[in-house]
Amino acid sequence: MLYKDILSNGIRVVTEELPFVHSVSLGIWVGTGSRFEDKRIHGVSHFLEHMLFKGTKNRNAKQIAESLEAVGGQINAFTSKEHTCYYAKVLSDHFDLAADILADMFLNSLFSAEEMDKERNVILEEIKMYEDTPDELVHDVYSRTLWPQDPLGQSIIGTSKSVENISRDQLIAYYQSTYVPQNVVIAIAGKIQREVVLEKLEKLFSPLSGQFQPPSLNEPQAFSDASFVAKDIEQMHLCLGTPGLSSQHDNIYALSVLNNVLGGGISSRLFQEVREERGLTYTIYSYHSGYSNSGIFGVYAGTSLQNSQAVTEIILKQISDIKRNGITPQELENTKQHIKGTVLLSLENVSNRMNRLGKSEISFGRLITPEEIVDSVMKVSHEVVIETARQVFDFEKCAFAAVGPEKPAFHLSTLVEKIK
Structure with a gap:
């Protein structure tokens, strides 16, 4: 059965009950990505995604990584042009643990200056790796050629220069303006009951607040080049x-x-x-x-x-x-x-x-x-x-x-x- 509900703070929750499986997949979706970035902070969506794994008020980075792996689960995230998603997959018995960890990352990340500098270097290495992968690099070159004047034509990961210049204040400001209830969807599919999901998520995510200002988007101008x-x-x-x-x-x-x-x-x-x-x-x-x-x-x-x-x-x-x-x-x-x-x-x-x-x-x-x-x-x-x-x-x-x-x-x- 498919359900759509809205938490008291405005977060949308979509649930699909699948009683015939043994697992559950939980994803927190945010309506932001590289397309919505100012040129000065190109790559900040992807940088922010990385930082949510680097420690919270309750768990350090190692504990975040180990908690779900210890029960055979998986946790990861991705950033796209228009979306960011944090997700976990576990046996249904461990749904509460997965929800707790994702909510902790989403709401309580510290954005430590020290961890940010470490992760900045990780992303710079990721950019170098990408530059050494021509069958992936060519797609970014192509989109940049088609849309040279629009953020949609730029890479998701950012450039070495832009990533080096993103400050902690800029990253936090971006988080506070985009990670708000009206811009968040939580999706769950698996062996779970809707009532259990809603009760758990309401308790975990009620602290999230803030107003969302949807960006005005123009259709990108295409160039033949x-x-x-x-x-x-x-x-x-x-x-x-x-x-x-x-x-x-x-x-x-x-x-x-x-x-x-x-x-x-x-x-x-x-x-x-x-x-x-x-x-x-x-x-x-x-x-x-x-x-x-x-x-x-x-x-x-x-x-x-x-x-x-x-x-x-x-x-x-x-x-x-x-x-x-x-x-x-x-x-x-x-x-x-x-x-x-x-x-x-x-x-x-x-x-x-x-x-x-x-x-x-x-x-x-x-x-x-x-x-x-x-x-x-x-x-x-x-x-x-x-x-x-x-x-x-x-x-x-x-x-x-x-x-x-x-x-x-x-x-x-x-x-x-x-x-x-």
Whole structure:
């Protein structure tokens, strides 16, 4: 059973009772991320996420780490462009312990200056590690190329310079302005009873207070440009694409279908042609990320320098073909069944269920059920697929990023003109 309740201070609680499992997953979602940061504190959302694990009035960092592991549980967190989530998964017998620890971190973190300096160094090392991972770095280069003037185009983790300059006062001020009841959702899925959940959470989270001032967001301006980052590596890592759709757009499910057909799996057009038929790459895929008022569509490929132009041409030709002709009836049906299977199979994991509940409520203010998703996908028509392809795959707004040993000899604009 699914339930939505509101605590006395305004925190939303979404609960899914699953009596047939042995575990429970609990997540605290905050509606803030790198998109909402001032340039002066770029990376503060991610920094703050780290700091909540560094000690409270009641537990030091080691005790936080050990408490749930000692009972076979897991605790972690992540920061995205628009959300931050702290979560734990435990056997249902240990729900109270998980809730106690997460609430303690969320409400009682000390933000010690000494611990902050240590964690600053940890994040600086994380940035260096990321710089040494070109197949991840290229996505940030791509989004920054597409949206150079908007925070949405910047990396979640921040830069070495910005992280070095974030002060304790700035971090605490950001926490106090965003970690407030109206901007928080608690999601629980597993072997638990709603009444038990509400009683426990009301007691734990009642001290949280504060007023939330929702930020005003403008749709980011997209630029058609190209970027290259030189790295002493063997492969070229390429990423190209266009602005996508917001997560609330009417055609978001049609875009899911398009993405799946183009590069969403091993049966996709790009995987079959580029890897299986021509052997030009080991990894190639497409993706779409939807945000509250915008989105980004991209295609990634890792290939040799000499094959980079051929791979890029194939990507552009496949996109152009879908714009002109759409997809086949068989592709449409297969993709619908694939998405349906993926959605329903994900329900076998309580963490997936918790994530779905939390992200749905924090993003849309309502619970989007798996049945609603499947029903919407199954209703996607070929006409809407073509309409969406022509709307999203706009070569006039196409951006390109490459990370590799040598700057590509070709220009994206030349290849685009070639296939038109």
